[in-house]
Amino acid sequence: MSWQKALLFLLLAGTLSSLQRHKFYVSTTNMEYNIQATSLEIICTLFTDDLEAVLRQRYDPKIKLDHGDNRTQNEIYIKKYVLGKLSLLADQKQVPLEYIGLAYENDQVKIYVEGREVNDFNTLFVSNKILFDLSSEQQNIIHVKHRAQRKSLLLFNENPNGLLNFN
């Protein structure tokens, strides 16, 4: 099944069950190409408790993200997790990703990642599997701004990748 088809199905049918009226398994990742800096600026916004839950399962059941003291150790886990789940190809070339930092905003956490030394590109392949290991209902929304165009992807468990064309 092509991702477009899967996306269409998902959108038409809506997989949200009753309870998601208050609980959404959704993350948003905004990317923007900065031509002067030859960098891809990436901000992943996740629900803090979702990230906490997945880190607890993977690394340490005692992890507490925004109400504990182990900020430095937590950030090592977060860096490892996010960089392991996010992968980008600009014109089929792997984009080297650097973790910049994070900020908590109410119940969400924003994670800043930079794609370094990225030349102006026509296509961007995005793979974002963040939190897919936590919930099969997780959806990752991707917005990319490049060449005055804004393109979006909806990624989910069975369909974690997408290709955007800015030609």
Place this chain on the structure above:
Amino acid sequence: MNFKWIPIAILTLCFMAVLPAQAQEQEAEQPRKPGHYNNNRFKQLYQEFSTPNQYRSANGAPGPAYYQQQADYDMTLELDDATARIYGEETITYTNNSPDVLEYLWVQLDQNKRARDSKSPLIEASGAFPAEMTGNFVGKYMGEGFDGGFKIDWVKDANGRPLPHMVNRTMMRVEMPNPLASGDQFEFSIKWWYNVPDHTIDRARSGYEVYDDGNKGFVIAQFYPRMAVYSDVEGWQNSQFWGRDEFALPFGDFDVSITVPADHIMDATGVLVNRKEVFSKEMMRRFERATQSFDTPVMIVTQAEAEAAAANGVANGIPTAKKTWRFKAEMVRDFGFATSRRFIWDMMAVKIGNRDVMAVSMYPPEGNPLWEDWSTRLVASTLESYSRMTFDYPYHKAISVHAKNQGMEYPMICWNYGRPDKDGTYSERTKYGMFGVIIHEVGHNFFPMIVNSDERQWTWMDEGINTFVQYVAEQDFGAQYPEAIAPNLVYPSRRGPAKSIVSYMSGDQDELAPIMTKGLNTYNFGANGYSKPATGLNILRTTLMGKELFDYSFKTYAQRWMFKHPTPEDFFRTMEDASAIDLDWFWRAWFYTTDYTDIGVKEVKKYYVTSKINSQMKAMMASRGMTESDLPSLVYLVEEGSEDFDESMRTQTLNDVVSLQEYLMDKMTPEERAALKTPNYFYEVTFEKPGGIPMPIIAEYTYADGTSERVTYPAQIWRLNDKSVGKVVASQKEIVKIVVDPDEETADIDTSNNSWPKEEKAGEFQTFKNNIKGQ
């Protein structure tokens, strides 16, 4: 005041005079366009709205022939804790207040959504994938699935004769011996049972949760066959329950007896009429104390007592002794109850108008310390806020029950999430999640439990409106209990502020649906049914109508439709009727389309005033064979940098314009002249509107001396030109900066065009990166 908004008439006239010449030149080359319908964005909603009638008046109030049906229930239930089954028998007395003769009745069987033959899973699209999680695979293809759904034993009339009935999935048609005439009543009974689902697995709106010690907590609703709504708008509202769109229910009186194991603690919709039978003497004493306590919740069942009962249940098994709790409720549209041996129970009184209402919480020890600290206080504060915005809460109590992952509302009772970690600590998200959901679900008592809209069709009418009042109530709660939200100074509401909806409204148009769409068919349910309508109302309140007009109109809507069934048009019409503000353009844009707001400053031209004729006027005169002596006394506006401009104009003031001085000296007394303003700076500001929504232009002008001033041009400024509009600004001081929508109150999706001169703002990413480096 240093800004003159109505430029001196003569100046304006001259300024305008130079424009038609340009327009004429262009017109000749345009091919003739075809005619068109009225596509004006300010056109009234005659096509979208149904024609007002005797049932629903044009002012948005119930009409003289408005009616609604009544369904009264007499129910006996037993809950089997061990097998998690409910057995019930009900007698429904149905009153036909409609002018129509009814040949049959429709009864809702919501539990059938979980029946083995349910079609709900069949509308969820799926695809074959190379790999699948083992658990998913087993659940999908190998298991038989949970045996849910109502098992109907019989349907009988008042004389005990079986009634023919036909189950069509979640709806059951019941045939009566004779058609039910207008004004008549029909009494019938149903006996049924069903398996209660584990709501933590099944994600149902009701069910049970198994705690670590093996005890269960039940939060029970949609547990009985319920009458569908028959109305002037839909006839029978028998649209199937697929699982998402909630409920449409008539009002009625309930008398419900529920039998549970004797060690259970229970609360439910309605007045507990046999309190003395089910309460211990100590509980009665505590209850009496709670009715007198207005600032601190009083424990009816303490944590130690709940834990002791739970431990006893584990050690000795579920007791065979039973207790029957009996509740009576009047004018409610539904009934829910919560029961467990593991519940802590606290209450306090809150003054609503001249009545005392009980704010109640029931929660397992898992909820503490959050629940004992805040739940009951949140309930009380919410009742106060909502009562202020609508009408005095008419019921005698409101209960917040803690159930894992739940957020669901019923009359007087609701289930809410918000569970601390096992060590008693909790994150900000858990805390604000709990605050938000309690305010939201308790708020649902007003919308839709009392202002009883049709949830099956219009999600936004209860969720959107309720989320808006939730925002008001959250802000109130933060102000009432600063210690609850510290170190925040204001409650960090997620939904309400215009800015928060920008990300949704700027999304891919293929993934957006108008608010006026059935919930089942929307893409992003939460944003569509909750956030966007709530934000729209907040924009109306803070920006378009103002608090005073909005609050009066909103209250009028709530009071007109209290204990009735409103439609979207009743809401839209009332808001206009009570405020004298034409909002059709806003309803159309915000509710009926997926349009977005984007307004900016396109261009700013600076002009100087002179009595020397400019080249545009010369050209116009030449084309008409006129000379300067044919003209009356005129002043001329010269654009900075144009061929007529010379640098000396920069230092000129109005006093240097000979024709203007002559005019003023001839026509005005020295006193009148002294009262005139001297706007030495003239600008033509062009605002653009790439977005579809015609919002007001909120313009902030900043002057060279650092002061600033705001002017709001009403949305109607766009009525004749939907793309761009010019405005002449005459000022006594030089303008150095213009910002549109400086407080981000219109949900403008692109603020990069909001400033003149254009501001290159560092992006969010760069700002963050620079901050990190600076540390």
